[in-house]
Amino acid sequence: MPFVKFALGTAALAAAVVATVAAVDRPTSAGTVTRVDFDKAVRLTTPAYDASLPPAGPAHIKEFRIPIKDATIRIADSVGYEAWTFGGTVPGPVLRVRQGDSVRINVVNEAAMPHSIDFHAARIPANIAYRMIMPRDSIQFAFVARDPGAFLVHCGTPPVLMHLMQGMYFAMIVDPKGGWGTTADKEFILVQSEFYARPASNAHDAQPAFADATKKDAAYVVFNGRAFQYKANPLEVDVGDRVRFFVVNAGPNLDSDFHIVGAIFDRVYPDGDPVHALRSVQTYPVPAGGGVVFETTFKANESGEGIYAFVTHSFADADKGAVGMIRVGAPKQYVTMAH
Numbered sequence: 001m002p003f004v005k006f007a008l009g010t011a012a013l014a015a016a017v018v019a020t021v022a023a024v025d026r027p028t029s030a031g032t033v034t035r036v037d038f039d040k041a042v043r044l045t046t047p048a049y050d051a052s053l054p055p056a057g058p059a060h061i062k063e064f065r066i067p068i069k070d071a072t073i074r075i076a077d078s079v080g081y082e083a084w085t086f087g088g089t090v091p092g093p094v095l096r097v098r099q100g101d102s103v104r105i106n107v108v109n110e111a112a113m114p115h116s117i118d119f120h121a122a123r124i125p126a127n128i129a130y131r132m133i134m135p136r137d138s139i140q141f142a143f144v145a146r147d148p149g150a151f152l153v154h155c156g157t158p159p160v161l162m163h164l165m166q167g168m169y170f171a172m173i174v175d176p177k178g179g180w181g182t183t184a185d186k187e188f189i190l191v192q193s194e195f196y197a198r199p200a201s202n203a204h205d206a207q208p209a210f211a212d213a214t215k216k217d218a219a220y221v222v223f224n225g226r227a228f229q230y231k232a233n234p235l236e237v238d239v240g241d242r243v244r245f246f247v248v249n250a251g252p253n254l255d256s257d258f259h260i261v262g263a264i265f266d267r268v269y270p271d272g273d274p275v276h277a278l279r280s281v282q283t284y285p286v287p288a289g290g291g292v293v294f295e296t297t298f299k300a301n302e303s304g305e306g307i308y309a310f311v312t313h314s315f316a317d318a319d320k321g322a323v324g325m326i327r328v329g330a331p332k333q334y335v336t337m338a339h
């Protein structure tokens with residue numbers, strides 16, 4: 001497999017900093033259509049991947065143009081990596097719709113090798129929708145988002161292990177028809193994944209190590225594409241907030257055991273369907289290829305003003321980067337925790 005290695009380009013980094021809202025609503029004979037182009041809806045990745053999650057648009061038909069492109073990303077503080085991406089970031093942008101919406105997909109392969117796309121949210125003949133897309137080719141298909149949940153979208157081109165470790169995934173949220181049953185003050189997306197990489201010859205970048213991936217020997221385990229990025233850039237919420245976390249696990253190999261130090265989840269929706277609701281949960285696993293919705297409240301006199309760590313409680317993985325911070329209110333004492 002031809003891995004091309006070159007130094008971390010400042011132009012690529014600058015491009016990743018651009019964040020624009022690119023949804024365009026247009027009335028058609030079939031009703032209002034929202035169009036989102038992942039080329040224009042690039043997620044902010046500096047100083048950290050933007051984990052905030054805006055609500056789904058009102059249109060019942062949603063179109064998404066998803067370019068596949070090679071991009072230089074940072075998988076740890078100053079570690080550059082040549083990734084394969086949907087939309088230029090790892091993970092790609094979040095695709096959010098409502099249960100019952102028609103979802104129209106247009107995937108354009110702007111990269112140098114064949115790729116494909118696999119929507120876990122779709123009930124669709126895989127041999128047609130998920131076929132190989134050759135370089136400069138594209139694919140179009142549509143499906144109805146029938147099942148609510150937090151879903152993985154990924155490249156399914158063999159070896160899938162390699163295309164996943166290279167960064168080809170993003171999250172898709174399908175909001176339940178009747179809503180989530182509560183009103184969240186803040187919503188966040190957290191995509192856990194692993195990178196299998198070894199130092200490159202220039203010492204500050206990393207290059208892929210496929211043999212390590214076959215042994216599940218990860219170099220980094222991360223939330224939203226970069227080790228430890230929410231330690232220096234905590235998620236911020238207010239005292240009293242109800243917060244909903246959409247945790248999707250892209251793997252490719254490891255489960256996530258999601259936990260917040262100092263909090264208990266009021267509600268956990270395995271697979272992201274409120275019909276599956278659990279109450280008062282300390283830790284809940286998110287399988288590779290799965291997604292779970294977690295809710296907790298940061299009430300005064302309970303989990304009030306302070307600093308909280310979110311982790312995979314499988315601590316060998318947390319130590320490789322899968323730990324971040326939540327800052328509730330404006331605590332005077334900042335980080336005094338061992339996590």
Ligand SMILES: [Cu+2]
Pocket residue numbers: 084114115116155156157163168
């Ligand atoms: Cu691929």
